[in-house]
Amino acid sequence: MDLVDQGLMLPLMEEFYTIQGEGYHKGTAAYFIRVGGCDVGCHWCDVKESWDAEKHPPTPITSIIENAAKFSDTIVVTGGEPLTWDMGPLTDGLRSKKLKTHIETSGAYPLTGEWDWICLSPKKVKPPVGDIHAKAHELKVIVYNKHDFQFAEEHAQQVGKDCILYLQPEWSVRDKVTPMIVDYVMQHPKWRVSLQTHKYLNIP
Numbered sequence: 001m002d003l004v005d006q007g008l009m010l011p012l013m014e015e016f017y018t019i020q021g022e023g024y025h026k027g028t029a030a031y032f033i034r035v036g037g038c039d040v041g042c043h044w045c046d047v048k049e050s051w052d053a054e055k056h057p058p059t060p061i062t063s064i065i066e067n068a069a070k071f072s073d074t075i076v077v078t079g080g081e082p083l084t085w086d087m088g089p090l091t092d093g094l095r096s097k098k099l100k101t102h103i104e105t106s107g108a109y110p111l112t113g114e115w116d117w118i119c120l121s122p123k124k125v126k127p128p129v130g131d132i133h134a135k136a137h138e139l140k141v142i143v144y145n146k147h148d149f150q151f152a153e154e155h156a157q158q159v160g161k162d163c164i165l166y167l168q169p170e171w172s173v174r175d176k177v178t179p180m181i182v183d184y185v186m187q188h189p190k191w192r193v194s195l196q197t198h199k200y201l202n203i204p
């Protein structure tokens, strides 16, 4: 088994210190680790460059962890689909340095790693597996068209009672769907609006 299969190296696409733009922690500084590799295939994906893991250099998690610790006490692991890989060694290393571990995932693969915050963003083309709904702290459904409200409700029925529910416009159709989301949230106030504020701020 090679080091990537063991989660000791990961195909690192980019890492950067910025402001979390979306969901519950929006507006707060965090260090982002973007791991390459995703075969979910959302047609509107805004990080298609992440899909092919081979394009991103296998990087020892020790150096990823060391870099992260220099910048923030909150580390957001995103992708790509981070659960393509075994996240256990990465989160063990981050937590050993007392860093908080957050993940953004579609849940398309079994949950690995120990997480302080799980943002589950399910996708129609490859639905979540296992019991990640019960473990999610926030459910973030990307709204591309009106059928996505039904999809959102189906997933809201599966999460725990404390899970925070977000509807977020898909960026390329934001002008069309944001008013639909605003109306929907007023009619169904268990939901909240999430905007990609980092894109409005023009930061990564």
Ligand code: SF4
Pocket: 038, 039, 040, 041, 042, 044, 045, 046, 047, 048, 050, 079, 080, 081, 106, 123
């Ligand atoms: S799961 Fe995320 S990275 Fe993968 S295709 Fe969908 S939006 Fe893109």
